[in-house]
Amino acid sequence: MHSKNWIGGEWMTPSGKELTVKNPSRTTEEVGVLHLSDRSHVFAAEQAARAAQIGWAKQTGAARGEILFQMAAALETNADSLAQLASREMGKQLGEMRGELARGVSLLRYYAGEGMRSNGNLIPSSDTNVLQYSRRVPLGVVAVITPWNFPVAIPIWKIAPALICGNTVIWKPAENGSLTATRLAEIFAETKLPAGVLNLVIGKGREIGNTLTNEAEVDAVSFTGSSETGRQIAIACAGRNIKYQTEMGGKNAAVVLADADLDKTVPILLSGAFRSAGQKCTATSRIIVEKAIYQPLVERLQTAMETCRVGDASDLEAYLGPVASAAQYETVGQYIALANDEATVIAQSPSYAKEEQGYYIRPQIVEGVAANHRLVQEEVFGPLAVLLTADGFEEAVELCNQSVYGLSASLFTRDLASAHRFLDVAQAGMVRVNQETAGVEYQAPFGGMKLSSSHTREQGQAALDFYSTTKTCAIKYAW
Ligand code: NAD
DSSP: OOOOEEEEEEEESSSSSSEEEEEEEEEEEEEEEOOOHHHHHHHHHHHHHHHHHHHHHHHHHHHHHHEEEEEEEEHHHTTHHHHHHHHHHHHOOOOHHHHHHHHHOOOOHHHHTTTTTTOOOEEOOOOTEEEEEEEEEOOOOEEEOOOSSSSSSSHHHHHHHHHHHHHHEEEOGGGGGGGHHHHHHHHTTSOOOOOEEEEEEOOOOIIIIIIHHSSSSSSSEHHHHHHHHHHHHHHHHHHHOEEEEEEEOOOOEEOOOSSHHHHHHHHHHHHHGGGGOOSSOOOOOEEEGGGGGHHHHHHHHHHHTTTOOOOTTTTTTTBOOOOHHHHHHHHHHHHHHHHHHHHHEEEEEOOOTTGGGGGGGOOOEEEEEOOOSSSHHHHHOOSSSEEEEESHHHHHHHHOOSEEEEEEEEEEOHHHHHHHHHHOOOSSSEEEEEEEESOOOOOOOOOOOOBOOOOOSTTHHHHHTTTTEEEEEEEEEEO
C-alpha cells in the first residue's frame, strides 16, 4: 500500500522523499511506502479547507450529523480490514485494534447526534423586548496532529467533534500511522463528505507539523503526542493567539490499599500496564502498594505474568504485540537496561520464541528504586511497571502525586471513604477507583493536569467547547 494526500477532495502522491513501512511483528515484511509531503502541500490543504469551511458551517447540524453517521457506517463496514492494516503498521495486537475501531465508530455516532442538540443558552436581558442568547460557532480551519499509538480512535475523537461544530480539518497523522490514516480517509471519501472538509497531509512532524502550527493560516491546533512536542506547539500557538489543545505524556499510578480485593486487582493492573505494550498515555507505569499486602500482591503478579505472553500482533492469543517501531524498541530498551542495572526484576513475562523477528519487549515489573529515580519519574511508554511501597493512604497519595505528569490515577480499595478521599486529592485529570488507569469512556471528558495536558479536555461534551467559540447574541425586537 502507498500513502496518499487527500486535499480538496483530490488524491495526490507527493513526488519527494519516500519511507518504507515495516511490520513491527516481522521486520522483514514491508507493509507499504509513505510519500512525504513538502510545505506546499500544507498550504494547498489550508486553501482547500478555508474554501470549504463557509459552506460546511452553513449546513444544518442535522446535515453535518447525517454525514458523520455515513462515516460511522463506512468505518463499521471496513473495520476488520482497517484493524488488520493498523496492527501490521504499528504492532497493536489485533483484538485490541478491533476494539479501537469499535470505539471510532461509536465516537462518530456520538458526535453525529450532537448536530441536533442545543448549542447555547437563553440569557435573560435587563431590558424589555430583548432576546439575548449565547451560541457556539465554529473556529474555522483546525489542524489535527495525531500520534501513532491510537491511529484510528485519536484522529476520530478530534475530527468528529471538529466537523460537527462546523470546522474544516487538516489532519497530519504520525509517520507510523500514515498508511492507516490514508485508508481511513479513503473510507471517509466513500461518504458525501464535501471536498475540502477533511484534508490529509502525510509527512514528517518537524517539517509538515511545524509548518501547520507555525505558518499555515489555521484557527486552532489540536495535538496529541509527547510533552516535548506539545510544549513547542503551545508556544507557537500562544504566539499567534490561536486556540490550541495539547494532550501529552503520563506517568500514571495505581495505588493498591491493604483492603483491596487482590484477585480482582491483579488482572486490572496487568492490563493497565501491558496492553498495547504499555504504549498508552494512560498506561499504568507505577504501582504503589500498601506495605501490609506487598508480598501477597507480588506473588500474585508473578503468577499472572506467566500468562502475559508477547506475540505477533495478528495472534489473537497474544496479550500484547511488539512495540511500534525501531525508535520505540531502542528507547524502551534503554529503560529495560536501566531497570536491569539499577532495579530488581520481580516478574517478567515468558520468552517469545521468535523475538529476533520483530520489536518484541517482554513486560517487566521491577522494585527497589527510590521515588525520585528515573524509572519512577520518566515516561517509558513501554511494557515496564515499577513497584513502590507506602506505609498507608497518606504516603501512597504523596507518591502518586510526586510527578510532573497528572493524566490518570487509580485506587484499589473496598473502603468507600478511602475511595472518595482519593478522588478528592489525586492530582490527575482522570481518577478512577477499582478500574484501570486506561480506558476512560468516550462520552466523558479526557485530559490531564500538570505537564500532561493543556487546560482543555477532549471527548464527551468537552470537545465541543474546544472546537467552537461562544458568540453572545442580543436582538431588540420591539421599541
Ligand atoms: P510525538 O510528539 O513525537 O509526535 C506526535 C505527532 O506530532 C506526530 O504526528 C508527529 O509527526 C508530530 N510532530 C512531531 N514534531 C512536531 C513538531 N515540531 N511540530 C508539529 N508536529 C510535530 O509523539 P509520539 O511519539 O507520536 O506519541 C507518543 C507520545 O504521545 C507519548 O508521550 C504519549 O504519552 C503521548 N500520548 C498522549 C495522549 C493523551 O491523550 N494525553 C494520547 C496518546 C499519546
